Amino acid sequence: MTKTIVVKIGTSSLTQPETGQLALSTIATLAETLCSLRQQGHRVILVSSGAVGVGCARLGLTERPKAIALKQAVAAVGQGRLMRVYDDLFTTLQQPIAQVLLTRSDLVQRSRYLNVYNTFRELLGLGVIPVVNENDTVAVDELKFGDNDTLSALVASLVQADWLFLLTDVDRLYSADPRSVPDAQPIALVNSIKELAQLQIQTGSVGSQWGTGGMVTKISAARIAIAAGVRTVITQGRFPRNIEKILQGEPLGTHFQPQPEPTSARKRWIAYGLVPAGKLYLDPGAIAAIAQSGKSLLPAGIKAVEGEFDTQDAVQLCDSSGNEIARGLVNYSSEELQKIRGCHSREIPAILGYAGTETVIHRDNLVLT
Ligand SMILES: Nc1ncnc2c1ncn2[C@@H]1O[C@H](COP(=O)(O)OP(=O)(O)O)[C@@H](O)[C@H]1O
Numbered sequence: 396m397t398k399t400i401v402v403k404i405g406t407s408s409l410t411q412p413e414t415g416q417l418a419l420s421t422i423a424t425l426a427e428t429l430c431s432l433r434q435q436g437h438r439v440i441l442v443s444s445g446a447v448g449v450g451c452a453r454l455g456l457t458e459r460p461k462a463i464a465l466k467q468a469v470a471a472v473g474q475g476r477l478m479r480v481y482d483d484l485f486t487t488l489q490q491p492i493a494q495v496l497l498t499r500s501d502l503v504q505r506s507r508y509l510n511v512y513n514t515f516r517e518l519l520g521l522g523v524i525p526v527v528n529e530n531d532t533v534a535v536d537e538l539k540f541g542d543n544d545t546l547s548a549l550v551a552s553l554v555q556a557d558w559l560f561l562l563t564d565v566d567r568l569y570s571a572d573p574r575s576v577p578d579a580q581p582i583a584l585v586n587s588i589k590e591l592a593q594l595q596i597q598t599g600s601v602g603s604q605w606g607t608g609g610m611v612t613k614i615s616a617a618r619i620a621i622a623a624g625v626r627t628v629i630t631q632g633r634f635p636r637n638i639e640k641i642l643q644g645e646p647l648g649t650h651f652q653p654q655p656e657p658t659s660a661r662k663r664w665i666a667y668g669l670v671p672a673g674k675l676y677l678d679p680g681a682i683a684a685i686a687q688s689g690k691s692l693l694p695a696g697i698k699a700v701e702g703e704f705d706t707q708d709a710v711q712l713c714d715s716s717g718n719e720i721a722r723g724l725v726n727y728s729s730e731e732l733q734k735i736r737g738c739h740s741r742e743i744p745a746i747l748g749y750a751g752t753e754t755v756i757h758r759d760n761l762v763l764t
């Protein structure tokens with residue numbers, strides 16, 4: 396049966412750790428593997444990092460730049476080089492590819508989000524393999540995916556993929572970073588987001604020399620993907636052929652079981668497409684009402700309001716320690732909420748001087764994260 400498969404490869408797999416030069420044999424095997432998946436009739440999207448790493452190697456820089464302008468300039472050098480290599484390899488294999496560079500703002504506005512979706516649909520319909528990266532050269536800090544793990548999960552969610560493969564430089568997820576904790580336990584299967592929380596995986600703070608997010612961004616990517624119904628696998632990038640073995644049922648890598656009832660496309664856009672503009676801190680009663688009983692959020696349960704936002708902006712809903720529980724679209728601005736927080740809904744007209752809606756966030760616009 397035809398599947399939609401998103402494969403994300405990180406800088407640590409695409410480049411040689413010592414020199415930062417391209418790992419040509421890995422890239423060539425990846426191209427062969429993806430072509431073979433296409434020949435089996437699958438729809439394939441490649442999310443490839445490497446613009447900054449390859450740009451650095453091209454310019455002789457020995458470490459990843461920190462200054463934003465330099466990083467953006469280096470990415471512009473590397474992205475072209477990277478696409479040239481991919482296009483040469485895929486063209487040799489008679490496989491057309493396309494470059495798709497995205498920034499977070501492309502997914503924030505609903506009309507642009509749908510536009511990106513339509514473009515992917517057309518490309519996949521044409522039998523093309525889209526090669527996706529963040530548009531690092533123009534992305535501004537507030538509107539960045541920041542890492543390609545998150546980007547790949549959002550793309551997998553957007554196209555409603557069946558599989559997301561996160562290829563990296565370790566063979567799977569461990570209970571702690573195997574580089575620093577030699578007896579860390581391998582994890583073969585994660586059944587649910589709840590089980591993921593219970594495993595209390597330690598991720599250290601950084602990734603490899605050229606990577607960005609380390610394991611923490613892969614785990615949060617897996618959470619986004621499985622909530623969207625996408626089976627997610629973390630596995631080693633040096634052996635791209637493992638993708639085919641995994642599809643045939645071999646127990647390689649760490650598998651994250653997709654949520655049986657995926658969140659709707661609109662709610663996924665609210666939760667992960669939009670950039671939250673503020674935070675609402677809730678009392679335990681409100682948390683129970685939204686998390687356990689699926690209720691709308693009323694002003695009475697809001698203890699504090701953080702940030703400045705307008706009606707219909709997205710906000711994070713947090714417990715008193717700031718842990719995020721949900722996201723949603725607000726019916727009131729931050730200024731209005733400062734006045735009505737903690738109050739009963741029937742008091743709203745008297746406080747604001749006009750009648751608003753009873754709910755601060757209606758349950759149709761509220762997503763548990
Ligand atoms: N719990 C963990 N299990 C496995 N790897 C981990 C864990 N915590 C941290 N890591 C580290 O994450 C690194 C991979 O992240 P990163 O360098 O960002 O890769 P990529 O470039 O593929 O995105 C691994 O090299 C590993 O050292």
Ligand SMILES: N[C@@H](CCC(=O)OP(=O)(O)O)C(=O)O
Nearest residue numbers: 406444445446447542543607
């Ligand atoms: N967009 C950046 C990659 C960012 C990123 O997430 O890198 P990595 O951790 O290697 O997957 C680039 O192309 O260099």
